[in-house]
Amino acid sequence: MILKSARPRLKKYSELLIMADLKFKDITEKIIGASFEVHKFLGNGFQEVIYQRALAWELTQAGLSFAREIEQEIFYKELPEPIGTRRADFVVEGKVLVELKAVFELEDVHLAQVLNYLKAYKLEVGLLINFGSRSLTFKRLVL
Numbered sequence: 001m002i003l004k005s006a007r008p009r010l011k012k013y014s015e016l017l018i019m020a021d022l023k024f025k026d027i028t029e030k031i032i033g034a035s036f037e038v039h040k041f042l043g044n045g046f047q048e049v050i051y052q053r054a055l056a057w058e059l060t061q062a063g064l065s066f067a068r069e070i071e072q073e074i075f076y077k078e079l080p081e082p083i084g085t086r087r088a089d090f091v092v093e094g095k096v097l098v099e100l101k102a103v104f105e106l107e108d109v110h111l112a113q114v115l116n117y118l119k120a121y122k123l124e125v126g127l128l129i130n131f132g133s134r135s136l137t138f139k140r141l142v143l
Helices: 013-019 025-042 048-061 108-121
Strands: 066-074 084-092 096-101 125-130 137-142
Touching (some): 025 048, 025 096, 025 125, 025 137, 048 066, 048 084, 048 096, 084 108, 096 108, 108 125, 108 137
Parallel strands (some): 096 125
Antiparallel strands (some): 066 084, 084 096, 125 137
């Protein structure tokens, strides 16, 4: 007789991540679902702004509030004046930063950009979503 454990065993680290209680999981799941809907309809090959407009519509359909391209001043050390500004594509529900790309493959510089935006916007959770590859890809980043 073979005894089986009452708890299923995790085979992959990714399964553990899926089962973890993620911060703002309900919001990020809706954003990712909306992104998949956009990619399913448009595919790849368009400029980023096209995906941004389509995603704005899908986020509205999902009942999410968001702001697009909020300008954020960037400060350096004790300098009283900002040294520049940046604009993230979306801030959803005032909690999740969303940066879109339409490139063949995400690179480390794209991840660094989102991490810097999270710091500048004083947010903890960000999604980097790429519409440029054959299949939609995304990264969830947390500070």
